[in-house]
Amino acid sequence: MARIIGITGGSGSGKTTIVRKISEIVGDFTFIPQDNYYRSAEYVSNTNITAFNFDHPSAFDTDLLVEQLGLLRKGQEIAMPQYDFVRHRRKEETVRVQPGKLVILEGIMLFFEPRIRELIDLKIFVDTPDDIRFIRRLTRDIEERGRTVSSVIDQYLDTVRPGHYEFIEPSKVYADLIVPEGGENRKALEVLVSFMQGILA
Ligand SMILES: Nc1ncnc2c1ncn2[C@@H]1O[C@H](COP(=O)(O)OP(=O)(O)O)[C@@H](O)[C@H]1O
Numbered sequence: 001m002a003r004i005i006g007i008t009g010g011s012g013s014g015k016t017t018i019v020r021k022i023s024e025i026v027g028d029f030t031f032i033p034q035d036n037y038y039r040s041a042e043y044v045s046n047t048n049i050t051a052f053n054f055d056h057p058s059a060f061d062t063d064l065l066v067e068q069l070g071l072l073r074k075g076q077e078i079a080m081p082q083y084d085f086v087r088h089r090r091k092e093e094t095v096r097v098q099p100g101k102l103v104i105l106e107g108i109m110l111f112f113e114p115r116i117r118e119l120i121d122l123k124i125f126v127d128t129p130d131d132i133r134f135i136r137r138l139t140r141d142i143e144e145r146g147r148t149v150s151s152v153i154d155q156y157l158d159t160v161r162p163g164h165y166e167f168i169e170p171s172k173v174y175a176d177l178i179v180p181e182g183g184e185n186r187k188a189l190e191v192l193v194s195f196m197q198g199i200l201a
């Protein structure tokens, strides 16, 4: 049965960066970003960015994520959805994901939902100060997600920050390991890599 490592933490905490650094050392894992399970909200744009709350558990198709994680655990292939952050919608195409011994699941809302929690073998919370996370998000969302400065600020104040304190920060209690500052934490990376190598051996 496949083992699942769950990496959560606030937006901009460095979750994706940790996974990228792990992949430079450990190649043989399946990567499942929770973001791919966002529900479509194509009526959203930079001028009405808070018309859909992307920082609420209901923003995700959790039924599909739980179903597909269950299949991967049992060693079955899935058709993973793909998400477009610029158009706020699920893409037409899916990606075939082959099962393996190790799955890394990454996303902001993993530990809030008991059905997801129960499927995770090792729970990691990436803990990065709010100001750093906001600065990283501002830069990334403008460069990669088609956003404007004012849309990032409006969204942060209206939904991202409240959602962080209501759903994400309290879920830290479920973590097995808390990693300060994400991808630059070399010792945490070493611990994670050796845990994964143990599963793959
Ligand atoms: N230690 C770091 N120093 C500087 N920039 C970073 C660092 N970690 C991540 N970033 C940048 O911050 C942005 C958000 O990081 P990312 O890993 O995507 O966070 P998350 O997946 O938690 O939202 C990205 O543009 C990334 O390149």
Ligand SMILES: Nc1ccn([C@@H]2O[C@H](COP(=O)(O)O)[C@@H](O)[C@H]2O)c(=O)n1
Binding pocket: 010, 011, 012, 015, 035, 038, 054, 055, 084, 085, 086, 087, 088, 089, 107, 108, 160
């Ligand atoms: N269309 C969307 C969908 C999600 N978001 C934001 O993404 C954040 C989660 O992704 P991270 O890579 O930052 O962890 C979340 O805080 C949503 O607000 C968005 O802006 N637009």
